[in-house]
Amino acid sequence: MTASENTGFNTRAVHAGQTPDSSTGSVIPPLYQTTTFAQDGIGKLRNGYEYGRGTNPTRDALQSQLAALEGGKFAFSFASGLAAEDALIRALLVPGDHILMGNDVYGGTYRLINRVLSVWGISNAAVDMNDADALASAIAAGGPEGATKMIWVETPSNPMMKITDIAAVAQAAHAVGAVLVVDNTFASPYLANPLALGADVVVHSTTKYIGGHSDASGGAIVLNDAAAAEKVGFVQFAVGAVSAPMEAWLTTRGLKTLGVRMDRHCANAQSIAEWLLARTEVERVLYPGLVDHPGHELAARQMRGFGGMISVQFKGGESAARTVAESTHLFTLAESLGGVESLMNYPSEMTHASVKGTELAVPVNLIRLSVGIEDVTDLIEDLDQAISSL
Numbered sequence: 001m002t003a004s005e006n007t008g009f010n011t012r013a014v015h016a017g018q019t020p021d022s023s024t025g026s027v028i029p030p031l032y033q034t035t036t037f038a039q040d041g042i043g044k045l046r047n048g049y050e051y052g053r054g055t056n057p058t059r060d061a062l063q064s065q066l067a068a069l070e071g072g073k074f075a076f077s078f079a080s081g082l083a084a085e086d087a088l089i090r091a092l093l094v095p096g097d098h099i100l101m102g103n104d105v106y107g108g109t110y111r112l113i114n115r116v117l118s119v120w121g122i123s124n125a126a127v128d129m130n131d132a133d134a135l136a137s138a139i140a141a142g143g144p145e146g147a148t149k150m151i152w153v154e155t156p157s158n159p160m161m162k163i164t165d166i167a168a169v170a171q172a173a174h175a176v177g178a179v180l181v182v183d184n185t186f187a188s189p190y191l192a193n194p195l196a197l198g199a200d201v202v203v204h205s206t207t208k209y210i211g212g213h214s215d216a217s218g219g220a221i222v223l224n225d226a227a228a229a230e231k232v233g234f235v236q237f238a239v240g241a242v243s244a245p246m247e248a249w250l251t252t253r254g255l256k257t258l259g260v261r262m263d264r265h266c267a268n269a270q271s272i273a274e275w276l277l278a279r280t281e282v283e284r285v286l287y288p289g290l291v292d293h294p295g296h297e298l299a300a301r302q303m304r305g306f307g308g309m310i311s312v313q314f315k316g317g318e319s320a321a322r323t324v325a326e327s328t329h330l331f332t333l334a335e336s337l338g339g340v341e342s343l344m345n346y347p348s349e350m351t352h353a354s355v356k357g358t359e360l361a362v363p364v365n366l367i368r369l370s371v372g373i374e375d376v377t378d379l380i381e382d383l384d385q386a387i388s389s390l
Contacts (some may be wrong), residue, residue: 062255065252071193072223074223074226079241082109088221090117091232091235098124099149100124100178102152104158107352108354115354129164130164147178148173151169151172151173166197166199170198170200179228181199181201206251209308211339213254213340266305267376269307269310271380273289276383281320282315284313288306322346330382331344337370
């Protein structure tokens, strides 16, 4: 049996784009660490390969894998998540177009759209994607030169862990001819497939759960529309922010174990979130797996698990959050998320410093946990000693 859309997720993760090498029988396709390819004559290419910026067998294999796991027809791999986002917007929008984004998007996404692309002529506004009336009003208002052309959603959001109804926002977007983009980084393709719920495009920072080992940066775009895919492919080639062969190979390797890793991430995060609820020092635990989370029921419907990310707010304010962030031993204080190791982050000064002073600013009493796959008892013991120091 070969991997197809009818096979299970883990089967596709292992086999999609991974045909054994025809010349040697190597079960793992070789890493094509090359920038250029010999031609059999002027314009006579071998299997279409000419130059590494355009195509590379290792990157092609990863793109096949990504499309198979997201249920998309086309996938593109980039050097980073932000490189993918930039290419997508430049491919599908033109100066004068307007983007609506959630009012709690990742700080880097906000910076890209609000500071880099605004100079290019793309206007933007932020709105609560869970407020249907506010969303409808924002869509009706459009930008200074016309209607909204793109709606950008994160679910779960970073770091406030909001859950957005993808199908409902897709309906609202399509009613005005707008494209719905869903950043699926926190959920990963294992837990959610936004294209099946009506999204037009899925983006990922593959640096996170997809790669899964904190050793390869990358980004991805997955979509079904052939015309849009042609535009994205052109920008990928013309601008050139592609994933390098080694990064693509490492990301492919990471994807093969995504399912088993996510099962452990989810189980550990659920246990830790429930444990945190009992701590008197804690003001609020933000995790969609908790029944009192406002998005719990929606997450249960559109996700296959609740993920490995938790945000925690402390009664002691900024001082308490900073103290805990700097007092753990197994939870490493660092940027990023989604690796096998547990990470601790203080978003207000780290991942979301670019939104300080705006409506997207992160509460200063909040820390974000990327729960790894270590033994959960050890992780809880580490958090216990850190919180007990308050």
